[in-house]
Structure formats: C-alpha cells, structure tokens
Amino acid sequence: YDSDFNFEPCNKKGHKAHWALLTGFGLVLDSSVSDKKGLTMDDGCVFNVASDTILSNNLLDDAEDILVYGLQGKSQYPGVWSLSSIIASNRNLVEVDPNKQDDDIGYILPEEGIDKALCSKALVLSRGNLNPQ
Numbered sequence: 001y002d003s004d005f006n007f008e009p010c011n012k013k014g015h016k017a018h019w020a021l022l023t024g025f026g027l028v029l030d031s032s033v034s035d036k037k038g039l040t041m042d043d044g045c046v047f048n049v050a051s052d053t054i055l056s057n058n059l060l061d062d063a064e065d066i067l068v069y070g071l072q073g074k075s076q077y078p079g080v081w082s083l084s085s086i087i088a089s090n091r092n093l094v095e096v097d098p099n100k101q102d103d104d105i106g107y108i109l110p111e112e113g114i115d116k117a118l119c120s121k122a123l124v125l126s127r128g129n130l131n132p133q
Contacts, residue, residue: 001017001018001019001020001086001089001090001093002014002015002016002017002018002089002092002093003016003017003018003020003072003074004016007072007074007075007079008079008081008085009081009082009085009086009088009089010089011088011089011092012092013092013093013094013095014092014093014094014095014096014097014114014115014118014119015095015096015097015099015100016097017093017096017097017114017118018072018073018074019072019073020070020071020072020073020079020086021070021071021072022068022069022070022086023069023070023071023078024068024069024070025066025067025068025069025083026066026067026069026080027054027059027060027063027065027066027067028063028064028065028066028067029059029062029063029064030062030064033059033062037057037059037062039053065082065083065084066082066083066084067080067081067082067083068080068081068082068083068086069081090118090119090120090121090122091119091120092119093114093115093118093119093120094114094115094119095113095114095115096109096113096114
C-alpha cells in the first residue's frame, strides 16, 4: 500500500509504496446488530468473538466498518486502518516514484512493473498447509 507521512494509507500512485503485515481485524457494529445477534460485551463496548461466530452470524455483512491492525515496516508501533482504505491504497499501486527509479539505494523492482506485480495483490500467510494459487 502507499504509506503516508503518518503511516496511514494514501493514494499516491505507488510513489510511497510500502508493506504492512496485517495481524488481525475488528468489526464496527451497531448496537442493534449486537443485540439481535445475541453477542455479549466484555467491557461495555468490546466483543471477543470467535471466527466461526463471525462467519455463522454473517457479522462481516453487518459491519459498519472493518478495521485491520498490524505492523508497517518503518513504524515501531502497531497501526489500525480501515480495510477499505488499505484496499483502495493497494489498488492504486501503478507506478514507481520517478525520484526513486534511478536511486542508487538498490531497490529491487519487478520486471513487469508494480502495476502488474503489486497492484491489488496481497500475500496470505497461514500456519497450515500452504497451497499457492
């Protein structure tokens, strides 16, 4: 994704392309949804819900927003971002920053260009069997 000065996702055509390791997510739900689905709050505003409950109750469909959290390469602190902003930022990786193309730092760029190799792509890591697709 494109990382802005504060590590938030931005849309700068890939000129600020960086990586993030997403390690979890949270759902923003209206209280009426949580009541209807019979969810119990841990501390008045946070639910701790197993993944099978999320799927069986279609909570992803009912979410007002999906937040992801994880680590970004340059920051020493975890970040929290809207999933939709990460996806939009990832979809705009279409060109290399012209100031970095001829840089002597030694960037390794894909031969086919970032628009083909990185745009709208993500790696999914799993502890189970890895079946590349």
